[in-house]
Every structure is written in C-alpha cells, then in structure tokens.
Amino acid sequence: MAAARSAHPLAAVLRQVDPASCPTRFNFHCHTTCSDGSLAPAALADQALALGLEHLAVTDHHATGAHGEIHATFERAAGEGRPAPTLWRGVEISCLLEGCLVHVLGLGFAEEHPSLHAYLQGQAVVGAALRAEAVVEAIHAAEGLALLAHPARYRLPFQRLIAAADRLGFDGAEAWYDYGLQPRWSPTPLVCESIARELSQRRLLMSCGTDTHGLHLHGR
Template identity: 70%
Template sequence: MVTSFPQLRGEAANHPLARVLRTVSADSCPGRLNFHCHTTCSDGSLHPRELARQAAAIGLEHFAVTDHHSMAACPQVQAALNELASEGVTVPTLWSGVEISCLLEGCLVHVLALGFNPDHPALAIYLRGEAVVGPALRSEAVVAAIRAAGGLALLAHPARYRLSHQRLLTAAAAQGFDGAEAWYDYAMQGCWAPTPLVCEAIAGALAERGLLQSCGTDTHGLELRGR
C-alpha cells in the first residue's frame, strides 16, 4: 500500500515522512530520494508502471508521484512495485503525492502535498484533474486541506515564480507550510543536478525557519533521472 499518514497529530515533526525529509541534502536526488515526478496521468511522458520500474532500477529508497491534481497513477505505480518485489527486486517506499496549484501572495504557485490520506474528503476538490477556482485556490485553503488529510504541504520549486523565493518562503512560513523543495534543477539539464547558489540559498532559508527540505526531479520526460 502507499505509505501515508491518515491524521496529522501535533506538529509536522511527528509525521513519518518528516523523518525522511530531515535527511535530504544536495546529493539525495536523483539516486536516493525523489518527491516530485509526473506520469501520463497528468503532463508527464512516463507510464506509471514504467516510472515504477525506473524508480526501482535507480535504487530509490523513497519517492512520490506528484501528478497535477490527480492520484490516478498511484495504484498503478504501487501495483508495479508489488510485482517487482514479488520477483525479489528491492523496491522503494511510495508515498502519496500530488501537485496542487494555488495563490500565494497573489502569485500562482504549486504546492506538493505529500504523505496524506488520498481518500480524505478535504482533498477531493483538488484531485479532479484541474486547478480549482474561487476561495479554494487560496494557499491557506490548500494547506488546510492537506493538513486535514494528514499530509505535509511543501512549496514546489520556489525560484520559478514571478515573485522572489525570499518573499514566497516568508509568506509560506507564515501560512503554515511545512517546507519547500530546496534542491531542484532550474537549468533543466539532461541529467538532473541541483542548481548552485539558488538551491543553497533556499535550503539555508528553510533551515533558518526550521522548515523541511524536499528534493525532486520534476520529471516530465522519459527518464526519471532528468526533467
């Protein structure tokens, strides 16, 4: 089964995925951890089963599929992992994940929801295949829904928006985000690697605020090691 946490109790620090995210560093992705990738169930090119095969072949320990507003790939990925495990292949732990659009400081951003209960009604409106409109698009509403479903809310690729990552991280911290994607390939290279300086700055800002750091390839192509 997909690893999730049905009800967040106390602070985010008690979430089981938080223990994994505390180990994130510049060299965690793409070989050990990957909490941002896409399949054909949204705007990716990898079939869910192929993504699962590549995740196992790379040797990932933990990962999440974060299609936009969709959990359709998750059962297919888990089924493929189960088949590989039955053949004696070491497979990674799959955490529930989805990428949700929202407004933060009036800027359209993406939030990675991780480790939540996919069946919780609070998230249903965000799992219909497209971004919502109205009050539910506000970041406060999105974070509240993720929390209600027992998940963690992390700001995706903070340096890809029209507002500075400094401003967005300050706002995210004030609104109860649990962290952000610190390590990201803004240069979009063929083989994923974190972008110097900007990633270090984001990681430092998160550490100062006591927030969690994530990492991910944001794969949309055919190779899980690249974007």
C-alpha cells in the same frame, strides 16, 4: 503545527535530504501520463526500481491516478525479492500565495480523503479554494505535508514566498531543484543553497525532486 510536522512519518525521511539525494535515492516530485508527463505509471515505476530509489512520491497535477499501478509494480518487485522504494502518496496543486500563482506539493496524505476531493479533479480550482491557506488546510486535514514546489521559479522572490508560506503553516519547500533543466538532474548552485539556508533558519522541511515530465526519471 511544528509538532504535527515532526510527527509525520515522512518528516524523518525529508530530514535526510541533501544535495546528492536526487535522482538516485529520493524523488518527491515527478509526473506521469495521468497529468502532463510522458511516462506511463508502470514505466516510471520500472525506472524507479532500476535507479534503486529508496523513497518516491509521484506528484501529478491535481491527480493521483498513477499511485495504484506504481504501488502494484513495487509490490510485485518486493514479492520477487527485489528492493523497492517506499511510495508516498503525492500531488501537485496550483494555488495563490501572495497573489502569485504557485504550486504546492502535497505529500504523504491519506487515501481518498474528502478534504482533497476538489483538488484531484484534473485541473486547478477557482474561488476561495485557490488560496494557499485553503490548500494547506486541505492537505493537513488529509494528514499530509504541504511543501512549496520550486520556490525560485515564480515572479516573486523566493524569500518573500517562503516567508509567506511559513506564516500560513506550510511544512517546508523544495530545496534542491534543477532550475537549469539539465539532461541529468543536478541542483542549481547558489540558488538552492540559499533556499536551503532560508528553510533551515525557519526550521522547515526540505524536499528534492526531478520534476520529470519527459521519458527519463533522472531528469526533467
């Protein structure tokens, strides 16, 4: 599993993530009107271009409808000679981990892969498919990476959830997150450092993202 994780092209990018990467360099967690966000895909793409982002993943809940329009916007910008972010396919999937409802970020997976079909219908699945191991298996089958979103937002301690995620083959977690939900994104001190340390000790990948649901890509 570690070898497959290291071989994924996005892994090399995630290894560059640090507390200052977001929101102006990397953003691997944000939402559009294709799920519960307020930004239309084209508007989010325009803001990503204005911010000068290098890498972006839009992670709508159980939906990937924004990807095509954002990709087209970036292609037009590149055709005009403007720098455009590398766009990675993304989704946020609900699942049960240690009996706790959590969110998993699927990143860098193949387009239209059948293993993810059940998870891209606009709502959480039920039954055995809701278990974290099933979600991770589906993401890996689609050649993607599975990362635990905002580990300190759940009812169980992040240490327990990260340990369980590691056992199940998760590739990493969202290390840098604004738990204080400030107007302009900033990683939460102490909590984020502790999560990053836990991930580093386990040799898991770290991501960052604004978790934007509002009208500005520089914050939530």
